Amino acid sequence: MKQLFLVFVGGGTGSIARFLVSKLWNDPSSGIPYGTFLANIIGSLFIGIILGWSIKHNTLSSHTTLLLATGFCGGFTTFSTFAYENHIFLKSGDFISFALYAIASFALGILAVFLGMWFVKQW
Secondary structure (H helix, E strand, O other), X not given: OHHHHHHHHHHHHHHHHHHHHHHHHOOOOOOOOHHHHHHHHHHHHHHHHHHHHHHHHOOOOHHHHHHHHHHHHHXXXXXXXXXXXXXXXXXXXXXXXXXXXXXXXXXXXXXXXXXXXXXXXXX
């Protein structure tokens, strides 16, 4: 039950943070979902740091890792929104934005995880 509560609290906090990032960075006039993009890249960096720190220092409890990685990062990152926004690009025939957004999100998201883990190795 404690594990479910940790995921619940972390996920709720992450979802609120994602909402705020989207409100600040999504610009309806441009049509480009910068807020979702930023949430996914920042969330990828954050999970890299959390898991890298946990592996390197063995100081984060499984409960803390569950709260931050599964809960917060799970609530903060937005794969379903990402998929929907790509659907909109494809439906409108904006194949260039679709390709750029999808490729950049995947590539930079994976790079951000590696970068987060690299940062931890340097500390």
